Amino acid sequence: MSIFRLLILSAFIFIAIGCVRSERMENLYAQRCLGCHGPSGSGDGPVAALLPVHVPNFLETVRNKSVTQIRKIIMDGKGIMPAYEPALSKPEVQDMVLFTRILSQRGRNVEWWERFDPLVWAHCNVPWEVVLGYDEPPEENKPR
């Protein structure tokens, strides 16, 4: 393989990896979510035990919800969970959606192609809902 081709292949791999999970996502999750949802999203964060409500496991909630539903909960809040829409930018909310999805995949027996979902709909500025037909597109993106 020529160096040129190797570089192209490396670039593809790095772009793919960069789209899946980033330090920015981890920091965002650690700052805003980890206290209740815990390091793996199982609802066992240090604050969770003191709350008067049950913090659900992502395996029981996020895994069964659509991307649009997850985004709405993150933006609007639910119960005592904060509404992050006023504080976070859209790319940050998108990162949160993606990260919760990643955590919710643990131990799941997924089809091989599903593992590459995030490549398409991560923070790569691809209109992923439309590309995948994964969910109804957000209101602002619907054709008029």
Place this chain on the structure above:
Amino acid sequence: MNLRPKGLVIGIVAAGAFLFGEQNRAISGEPHPHSIARPASRRQLHLPIPDFSLTDHTGKPFKFQTLRGKLVLVAFVYTTCPDVCPLMTASMRLVQEKLPDRKRSSVFLLSITTDPEVDSPQILKGYGERYGIDFSNWLLLTAELQTLAPVWKAFGVGVQRKARGLVDHTPLIALIDGKGVMRFGYVGSSPDHKVILRDIDLLLGSR
């Protein structure tokens, strides 16, 4: 492009393995410092609180002096707080819920934001609704930073903005008597509502 099949397959398999591993890796980041749950410490005080004017969750002006004669439970929280504030507001909510009807007219609750950049009256209203707050004796207050800063200072609350929607602040719930004097301060993430209710009884009995 004429990539050799063997090299391409190796590359894709390597990327796939990495991605699969990434998706199954648990986060190792540390939570926000405030999320280390500590029981609240109760302090008995005698700190007169000066009058102040803020805006409530309906957008109406609010004057602290209008509550003279009532016990006032004041919490300093903000709506996107991911750690201490949910515990504090949940505790306040339990105080409101467990308060006997005969004492209800003698006690008022206030939540004062420590993040005026994000917490508009509308945002505060949504926050209160999500907690199931009864707004008849509980107001959520905000204002411009220059108006709020002296109020924080009067209660001894330190506030430090870390990022948009992420603020470090003294996790204080204060119990004010009918003369506008702070009598008890509960500093910490998890104040016991039973202790607060007992102190309310104490102050109502001593009037």
